[in-house]
Amino acid sequence: MFLKAALVSLVTATSVGPVFASSDSSWNALFAKANGTCIGLSRMNTPEASSPVVFDDSVGKIAILLRGETGRGKSKARANMLCLYDKRTGKAAIAEYQWLGN
Numbered sequence: 001m002f003l004k005a006a007l008v009s010l011v012t013a014t015s016v017g018p019v020f021a022s023s024d025s026s027w028n029a030l031f032a033k034a035n036g037t038c039i040g041l042s043r044m045n046t047p048e049a050s051s052p053v054v055f056d057d058s059v060g061k062i063a064i065l066l067r068g069e070t071g072r073g074k075s076k077a078r079a080n081m082l083c084l085y086d087k088r089t090g091k092a093a094i095a096e097y098q099w100l101g102n
Contacts, residue, residue: 038083
């Protein structure tokens with residue numbers, strides 16, 4: 001009985017590979033890439049970006065809120081945008097949003 005339990009434990013321990021957590025530098029590199037992609041898509045003049053909102057791996061997205069001005073001269077307008085960055089593909093989608101009541 002002891003031999004059987006030891007064998008099951010050994011098989012279980014070797015079949016589950018080591019789990020590695022991402023380092024701070026890899027997260028920072030991912031956030032920098034997401035920010036750069038989103039800011040580039042926004043076409044805003046010096047936008048402000050929120051801290052990234054990271055969804056779990058089943059969603060695979062990072063959300064970033066951007067606010068700033070679009071256009072030049074008399075056609076300048078304030079804008080708020082939401083950017084969704086796909087961690088797997090490196091592509092992003094962006095859309096303007098308005099707060100309710102504004």
